Amino acid sequence: MTEIPEHLLNRSKARRDAASGDGASSATPAVAASSTPAATTPAKPAEAPKPKAVEPDPAYVVAAKTRRKIPFWAMSALSLLPLWAGVYLLALTPEDKVVEGPLSLGTAVYSGCAGCHGADGAGGAGQVLYQGETLKTFPHIEDMLNFVYTGSQKYVAAGLATYGDPNREGGAHKPLGYNGNPMPMQGEKAGGGLSEYQILAVACHIRYDLAGADPEDEKWATEYETWCSPESEIFKALQSGATSFDTIAKDFAMLEEKPIAVGTEPRLGSSK
Ligand code: HEC
Known part of the structure; x- marks a missing residue:
């Protein structure tokens, strides 16, 4: 076994320490400190820069270090991107068609009738409509x-x-029999301003909201389902133009309760 001299061991340890950049813990300064404190201290730091003479950064590290960074203020804007994407997608999704049944539409149409018939159908210049009339x-x-x-x-x-x-x-009610004033025509062919589905809607509103017909009542359930419910096929067909007052009886002849021809010319009414 060969004996390695003490000074060589110390030197290799000092080199290792210096290479790892941990000069402070090296054994050498400890020895130096104990012998000549003030004199050797300035000499030691002079050795320290040596390991700093390391090889230059590889090109890709330089590139990474010198690359322009995303400015901090942009981060707030960027962090909102997912939200923005969501809003964008929502805007692209077709809106669910709002289901507007005859009753809600009819309530709106009735505002053009209320001046004569009263908001609740109590009558005035126009006939009494409420309370079953x-x-x-x-x-x-x-x-x-x-x-x-x-x-x-x-x-x-x-x-x-x-x-x-x-x-x-x-x-029986007679035309011009209420107070001598006419009920103005409403249909387009008669010279009025309402479409047929609007006339159905306002009639539904008068019957079910003002006059007191009860959709739950056996007497009205079928009429309600057929004409005035939000699912009414007749209402939808009038709205889309697939049927009309003149063709309704034919177009919906398959219904159990066959519709009476509505027509757009005056005609006699019927009893139940
Ligand atoms: C300018 C006033 C006036 C307006 C507006 C008016 N009406 Fe009339 N309405 C009358 C008069 C008057 C009568 C009575 C008709 C008659 O005696 O010939 C009447 C009768 C009626 C009747 C028959 C009621 C019954 O039991 O005899 C209904 C239903 C009716 N109107 C619905 C409507 C609807 C629906 C609207 C709106 C779209 C409307 N009216 C707008 C004046 C009006």
Whole structure:
């Protein structure tokens, strides 16, 4: 076994320490400190820079270090990107078509009738509609649609003495029989401003919201389902133009309760 001299061991340790950059813990300064504190201290740090003469950074490290960084203020904007993407996607998704049934549409249309008939249908310049009155005049909604479409004057012109149920409880209603004033025509072909689906909607509103017909009542359940519910095929077909007051009886002849021809010309009404 060869004996390695002490000074060689010390030197290799000092080199190792210096190479690892940990000069402070090296044994040499400890020895130096114990012998000549002030004199050797300045000499030691002079050796320290040696290991700093390391090879230059490889090109890719230089590139990474010198590359322009994302400015800090941009981070807030960038962090909002996912949210922005979400909003963008939402905007692209087609809006769910709002289901507007006859009753809600009819409520809006009725604002054009309320001036004469009263907001609740109590009447005024126009006939009383609430508390079942409309239902007595028109046990069939088809006859009501026809009358609202054409108006009183067409009935008079056609020589019809009554409108609605001729056997109405309390007497059949006569055109111009209320206060001598006409119910103005509403349908487009008659010169009014309402589409057929709007006339159906307002008739539904009058019957089910004002006059008191109850969709749950056996007496009205079928009519409600067929004409006035949000699922009403007739309402949808009128809206899309697939049917019309003139063709409704034919187009919906397959229904269990076959519709009466509504028509756009004045005609006599029917009893239940
Ligand atoms: C300018 C006033 C006026 C306006 C507006 C008006 N009406 Fe009338 N309405 C009348 C008059 C008057 C009568 C009575 C008709 C008659 O005697 O010939 C009447 C009768 C009716 C009747 C028959 C009621 C019954 O039992 O005899 C219905 C249904 C009706 N109107 C619905 C409507 C609807 C729906 C609107 C709106 C789209 C409307 N009216 C707008 C004046 C009006």
